[in-house]
Amino acid sequence: MHDQPQLLLFDIFGTVVDWHGSIVRELTALHPEVDADAFALAWRAAYRPSMERVMSGAQPWTRLDELHRASLDALLPRFGLAHLDDAQRRHLNGVWHRLDPWPDSVAGLTRLKSRFTIASLSNGNLGLLTNMAKRAGLPWDCVLSAEVFKAYKPDPAVYLGAARVFDLDPARAMLVAAHHDDLAAARACGLQTAYIERPLEFGARQPKDVSPEPANTMHARSITHLADLFGCPV
Structure with missing residues (x-):
């Protein structure tokens, strides 16, 4: 546990x-x-x-x-x-x-923010992520980017650096992602992991296999479902 x-x-x-x-x-x-x-x-x-x-x-x-x-x-x-x-x-x-959020993203993040510190951890650069959050209403506590660490995921410097920003043991941080390779790299650094199903990430012509990976800490259908699993208030 x-x-x-x-x-x-x-x-x-x-x-x-x-x-x-x-x-x-x-x-x-x-x-x-x-x-x-x-x-x-x-x-x-x-x-x-x-x-x-x-x-x-x-x-x-x-x-x-x-x-x-x-x-x-x-x-x-x-x-x-x-x-x-x-x-x-x-x-x-x-x-x-200018990328649009998935329909559950803003509501799910807002609920999770009531209980956790939430931050981006993306290969996108700081200006890109900030502009995106401003336009889409993504309620980050902190915008973190590969640019901060001058390394791209899956380099361990990104995952470990993000935990270090908050002076946390990696085990007290969780990466939330729709990509098993990203999650596996985070797990190798000691982070917890949560998989989000995004079957239409590559469009309706290329539906994605969203089968669970048992090594992940959690598996959710959406970000609002992750908030449900954590018992965050609606």
Whole structure:
């Protein structure tokens, strides 16, 4: 039996906000001729390789905004959008700051905040996460980012650094995420873990397997369900 955590750290992309649906909606409005589903998936597919170049030392520390922009510039010709000028590209790249929360996110976080310290723990940079929270009404006590630790998840420096910010033993912190690899890396650092089911993270064409992983401390259908499991007041 685990002691209840004091700190809940939230992965953001896919866990708290719907990156796929948000990009599809925005791109469809701007460029209806483009297959927005394929575009969103291709842009996201560049996410991990771009961070791995930084973590391997092949590229100096680079914020996610810049990594997203480089991936976008490489992607546009494939989708017939090579003609976009710099202002249009900057605007489109900013979609990551404008991602919409899942319907349960704000209510669930608000309930959890009544009992725990809640913070983001994302590979997104500080400006991106702050702008996103402001627009979406995400009620963080603290915005933490890989940028603070100059390392990208799953580097242990991120998980251990977040616990250290609050002067907590890692076992008193819990990572909440919709990704088993992120949770496994956090567990390896001694954190508790909670899995959130997001079957439509990659869109309706690619439903995700959300089967439980027994190693996780908790498994919830949504963030409001996690608040229910913790007995947080409605």
